[in-house]
Amino acid sequence: MAALRAAFGSFRVASAPAFRLRGFSAVRFAPTHEWFKADGDSATMGISDFAQGQLGEVVYCELPEVGAKFSAKSTLCTLESVKAVGEVYAPLDLEVTAVNEKLQDEPATVNSSPEDDGWLVKVKFTGDVNSLMDREAYMKHLESEKTEE
Template sequence: MTIPADLKYTKEHEWVRIDGDTATIGITDHAQEALGDIVFVELPEVGRQLSPGEAFAVVESVKAVSDVYAPVGGEVIEVNNLLESEPEKVNTDAYGEGWIAKVRMNGDTVELLDEATYTTYLEE
């Protein structure tokens, strides 16, 4: 299982890559592994305003339906439409082609963990 050092994490197992005022969001390797084969991703609408902690996307595996929560507040500016045809990218490339949405941040966030803290959190 990989936990890249350049990302931030949530206790709900999302990752966020912050670049200026843009946050790219996905679910962690741990999350995709726990869910199993992802067969469906429901993406948010571009333009939607998110509050931190709000459920904004859904990933469905063969057996389970799971909400994805916004690590940061702000406006959805782009979504990964590739996941509509290839939802398995969430399994095979969770931190890359498996990204879910990009958000223009308004400054509000949930508690974001660094790599070391998330690693410890997973071990607990």
């Protein structure tokens, strides 16, 4: 930097931002424990680590068909565990564009990697992603749920 200043006088070196807002995709969460990672009007979604822990070992995933459309807060799919059957809800109006086929043979991937390899569906959506919680707000939501119990 000193050499650049010496060579160019008042020349300023601007550092690139750590991320760009356009195309930046942050994970958002619904109060019903689904995560939603948007990229433009498309997103990948699944259930949170908290949700998989509550559900227990997932033994079967009943995923929707590609092309299926869902309105916000409607049941998108079900996950069966040794303890219960859990419903996964659409956080926004959406259309399914892909399902995680790996889960048909390896449903426990939802447990081992709920917010990565255990994704459930890819979707096209309408609605405001910012209506969902960021990770910090979701953690506060979890704390408030624990105090209600």
